[in-house]
Amino acid sequence: MNRRFETPRAAYVHVPFCRHHCGYCNFTVIARRDDLVDRYLQALAIELASLARPREVESLYLGGGTPSHLSPAQLCELLGRLREWFVPAGSFEFTLEANPVDMLPDRLGVMREFGINRISLGIQSFLPDKLAALERDHRQPEILRALEHVRGHVGNVSIDLIFGVPGETEDCWRRDLETLIAVRPQHVSIYGLTIERGSRFFGRVRKNQLKRLDDETERAMYLTAIDTLASAGYEHYEVSNFALPGFRSRHNEAYWTGRTYEAFGPGASRFVAGRRETNHRSVVTYLRRVMAGESPVAESEQLEPEDAARERLVFALRRIEGIDKQEFLAETGFRVHDLGGPALERFVAWGLLEDTPQTLRLTRDGLVVSDALWPEFLRQ
Numbered sequence: 239m240n241r242r243f244e245t246p247r248a249a250y251v252h253v254p255f256c257r258h259h260c261g262y263c264n265f266t267v268i269a270r271r272d273d274l275v276d277r278y279l280q281a282l283a284i285e286l287a288s289l290a291r292p293r294e295v296e297s298l299y300l301g302g303g304t305p306s307h308l309s310p311a312q313l314c315e316l317l318g319r320l321r322e323w324f325v326p327a328g329s330f331e332f333t334l335e336a337n338p339v340d341m342l343p344d345r346l347g348v349m350r351e352f353g354i355n356r357i358s359l360g361i362q363s364f365l366p367d368k369l370a371a372l373e374r375d376h377r378q379p380e381i382l383r384a385l386e387h388v389r390g391h392v393g394n395v396s397i398d399l400i401f402g403v404p405g406e407t408e409d410c411w412r413r414d415l416e417t418l419i420a421v422r423p424q425h426v427s428i429y430g431l432t433i434e435r436g437s438r439f440f441g442r443v444r445k446n447q448l449k450r451l452d453d454e455t456e457r458a459m460y461l462t463a464i465d466t467l468a469s470a471g472y473e474h475y476e477v478s479n480f481a482l483p484g485f486r487s488r489h490n491e492a493y494w495t496g497r498t499y500e501a502f503g504p505g506a507s508r509f510v511a512g513r514r515e516t517n518h519r520s521v522v523t524y525l526r527r528v529m530a531g532e533s534p535v536a537e538s539e540q541l542e543p544e545d546a547a548r549e550r551l552v553f554a555l556r557r558i559e560g561i562d563k564q565e566f567l568a569e570t571g572f573r574v575h576d577l578g579g580p581a582l583e584r585f586v587a588w589g590l591l592e593d594t595p596q597t598l599r600l601t602r603d604g605l606v607v608s609d610a611l612w613p614e615f616l617r618q
């Protein structure tokens with residue numbers, strides 16, 4: 239069956255509030271505007287009502303921003319509303335992204351009461367200098383206390399770490415990985431720091447106040463992470479993601495395997511009935527539109543079957559097991575090699591992709607440069 243037209247079994251909710259706007263961040267966030275949280279909750283309730291009837295979902299993901307920044311009472315309202323509209327199905331995964339400093343028993347008690355069963359902790363590093371460079375407000379004592387509380391209330395925890403931070407050395411990164419393994423979360427996401435246009439760090443790089451790490455050092459850091467995590471028993475299952483057996487992110491797997499998903503909140507993107515829609519990124523505009531009874535959608539595009547297949551190709555290649563070519567043809571109606579064309583052949587010849595009669599997958603060399611490959615597979 240073509241998955242583009244199935245009823246969504248996954249939903250994302252964007253909570254844009256943060257205590258502080260970190261200099262490298264280019265997400266849809268709003269800092270020091272907690273006065274808007276109540277209006278946001280009202281707007282979200284209106285947007286959710288567009289579902290018309292409760293939906294069964296296998297995963298629900300609250301991302302941000304910092305969902306854990308909401309007060310216990312606000313969390314209660316948000317989670318209660320979500321449980322009205324979404325009915326858990328299968329082995330339901332309910333994730334909330336959190337900042338370590340927010341992981342106190344009162345908030346965690348509310349999360350557990352409403353069925354949150356996975357916390358994604360934005361730790362980024364265990365090292366004080368690196369955390370200071372990233373403008374994060376936690377340090378190792380808060381991290382360890384957060385982990386203890388999360389384990390006591392929810393159990394299942396994922397940790398995000400960043401490498402390639404200005405001033406970071408390979409030795410720093412190794413120490414971060416050693417500490418990570420010592421605290422042994424069920425799931426790990428690692429990202430090279432990207433300094434996007436529009437972030438404050440971008441301006442500082444242009445003024446030579448910040449220096450990016452060179453590609454060779456970043457490449458070495460990424461490979462060190464792969465090897466270190468593999469030897470500690472983590473399965474590398476997607477370019478940036480690692481899990482202990484049985485703890486892959488089911489919600490993200492829905493994205494990477496071409497499933498449809500609902501999304502709510504400012505800047506949130508949904509993929510339903512072959513159409514990609516993205517809500518307005520400005521929190522204020524989102525609130526104004528929804529409260530006035532208008533659609534929050536800022537961009538909407540019905541994907542042509544070929545474009546949908548190309549996106550599917552890229553997402554599937556991000557997974558370490560790669561693409562089953564027969565399955566891909568059956569699902570999308572397109573052959574991997576017809577879509578990939580000469581670029582695909584070139585990448586195979588360069589040793590970046592491994593091509594067998596059944597599968598196509600990234601090699602170790604391909605993993606390191608994967609972001610540079612994807613534009614070649616998407617129609618410009």
Ligand code: SF4
Pocket residue numbers: 255256257258259260263264265267302303304360
């Ligand atoms: S990096 Fe995280 S905590 Fe910092 S502003 Fe962005 S979403 Fe908020």
